Amino acid sequence: MSTRTFTGRTFAEALNKIKAELGAGAVILKSEKRQTSSSFGLGGRDFYEVTASDGKDLQALPESGTEFANELDVKTQEQTSERRPASQTYEMALLRSEVAALRDQLSEIVKFFKYSNLPAMPEPLSRSFANMTEAGIERELATDLAAEALVQLGPAQLESPEQISKFVIGKVSKIAPPAVNRPMLRTGKPYKIALVGAPGAGKTSTLQKLATDPKAYGKLKLGLISLDTHRLAAIEQLRTFARVSGLPLEIIYQPKDVAAALTKLAGCQMILIDTAGCAPGEDQRLSDLSEMLGALEPDETHLMLNSTTRTAEQFAMARRFQTLGVTHLSFSRLDESAQPGSLVTISRLTSKPIAWLAAGQDFLNRIERFRPEWLETRMFSTSASPVDITTRSEQFVPLRKAVAGA
Numbered sequence: 001m002s003t004r005t006f007t008g009r010t011f012a013e014a015l016n017k018i019k020a021e022l023g024a025g026a027v028i029l030k031s032e033k034r035q036t037s038s039s040f041g042l043g044g045r046d047f048y049e050v051t052a053s054d055g056k057d058l059q060a061l062p063e064s065g066t067e068f069a070n071e072l073d074v075k076t077q078e079q080t081s082e083r084r085p086a087s088q089t090y091e092m093a094l095l096r097s098e099v100a101a102l103r104d105q106l107s108e109i110v111k112f113f114k115y116s117n118l119p120a121m122p123e124p125l126s127r128s129f130a131n132m133t134e135a136g137i138e139r140e141l142a143t144d145l146a147a148e149a150l151v152q153l154g155p156a157q158l159e160s161p162e163q164i165s166k167f168v169i170g171k172v173s174k175i176a177p178p179a180v181n182r183p184m185l186r187t188g189k190p191y192k193i194a195l196v197g198a199p200g201a202g203k204t205s206t207l208q209k210l211a212t213d214p215k216a217y218g219k220l221k222l223g224l225i226s227l228d229t230h231r232l233a234a235i236e237q238l239r240t241f242a243r244v245s246g247l248p249l250e251i252i253y254q255p256k257d258v259a260a261a262l263t264k265l266a267g268c269q270m271i272l273i274d275t276a277g278c279a280p281g282e283d284q285r286l287s288d289l290s291e292m293l294g295a296l297e298p299d300e301t302h303l304m305l306n307s308t309t310r311t312a313e314q315f316a317m318a319r320r321f322q323t324l325g326v327t328h329l330s331f332s333r334l335d336e337s338a339q340p341g342s343l344v345t346i347s348r349l350t351s352k353p354i355a356w357l358a359a360g361q362d363f364l365n366r367i368e369r370f371r372p373e374w375l376e377t378r379m380f381s382t383s384a385s386p387v388d389i390t391t392r393s394e395q396f397v398p399l400r401k402a403v404a405g406a
């Protein structure tokens, strides 16, 4: 590394000299404003003294101490792999833990500065930022999105709330993608969808909406399976629904009953599987369910989440159910949720696409596929009503019409 001091009448003049001599990769180490010595008691002239290096050995420094800490960590790990006296090994371990703590602190500091100093934003962008956070998008993500808009949109676009919301939704749809796969309808081998989740998450209601609404699976030849055999009331709830809607229902108590039930429902295009709610701490119930689902081999396993519960709780639930091979997230109670933006956070944290959104206790017109535009309406439109998630009124399947009124 070569270090030199440059002077100039202005800072820019000194900087130009540095660039010319040391190249664009130069690193400023120190700069001072000084005065030439006075002659005959008169004041001297101002000038700038700037010390810079060619930056060759300093590549890691501008990135903060994190890289230095990483490097030191690697080096200390390499050294401890050699045979060393116990006291040295202890010191190395101590040093490593201090480096790790330092690294954590540095990343917290960087985060603090990044997210507490919002860049100055044009008024429409700052309003969009407020809309995002009010709708439950985490503040850090909203800050990142606003900063990206600031850099990527032109001045005219930044004055247009519509252009900003399009930009934000474009980004959000990559972070929380809608489920794009459509069921493969094969003869003799029904497509199976299981709904899992905490007690009261909305599994059975959502299953009923999916089975009833023509925009969901209401037009398909459906069969139902219930694995929720712990409560008599749960069996009765689904039995009544199956009877009124004219759908075949199989209740499975043990994994060995799976094959027979699937044979009975072989003529269906799709089978919807209802499961028992598993609360935190009910590990046995979760592992029983895992065994049942292992035998059923669903094509999709949706984790049902109640959108009105706290994001941290939804995430804890997602972690708990990951052993069941969850493929999608579906949400209930969006009619009661003031912060639908939390969907984005959960989808991002779990890396799972969002499939269905349910909003309300009726079966018809209370379920729809997640689309990023839906979130756009909820976040940026002042007229969006929380209850009104669907607007289309397609013809209801006559066979299941009675259910809607039940």
Ligand SMILES: Nc1nc2c(ncn2[C@@H]2O[C@H](COP(=O)(O)OP(=O)(O)OP(=O)(O)O)[C@@H](O)[C@H]2O)c(=O)[nH]1
Residues within 6 Å of the ligand: 197, 198, 199, 200, 201, 202, 203, 204, 205, 206, 228, 234, 275, 276, 277, 278, 304, 332, 333, 334, 335, 336, 358, 359, 360, 361
């Ligand atoms: N407002 C509103 N209520 C809902 C929604 N989905 C479900 N509910 C209500 O929430 C309660 C629980 O719903 P269920 O569908 O029985 O929940 P579950 O996950 O099957 O519950 P368990 O079988 O006990 O684990 C019921 O009173 C439903 O009517 C929804 O989208 N909006």
Ligand SMILES: [Mg+2]
Residues within 6 Å of the ligand: 203, 204, 205, 228, 234, 274, 275
């Ligand atoms: Mg249920």
